[in-house]
Amino acid sequence: MSYQKSKAVLNQLVADLSQFATIIHQTHWYMRGEDFLTLHPKMDEYMDEINDQLDEVAERLITIGGAPYSTLAEFAAHTNLGDETGTYQKSTEERMARLVEGYRYLQALYGKGIEVSGEEGDDVTQDMLIACKGAVEKNIWMLQAKLGKSPEVDTVEIEVKIKG
């Protein structure tokens, strides 16, 4: 069986995880305020985790016969996550809310990948994506807790599109 749909979602993830790592890096650099000393290093942890997921996803894509995007131009052309020039004029709350937004998008995209890899019988990809989705949901919980909110990982619906 060919894993065409799984490959498409995996490459979408390659573009979006690359972009999200950059968004987190921007957050790491531009933040100011009283939580700086704890949140600045926390962003390093988030980036490491996203980069690990990126490497796993890209290498799984290669394993099943695909070809991951691997240039900044390709990531920019295919990602669904927007970016903006860095500014110091943002509150920590706004920055954390932006990260929640990115993680919610990834949660939805991982969900899509779990669905199509299941349909295509690609158990190994599905297993990997389930682990990634769990990690992302945990981050949503913690960031939402920081914002004084409930996680809502089971109620927020986000539409994902595969740019291909």
Ligand SMILES: [Fe+2]
């Ligand atoms: Fe740094």
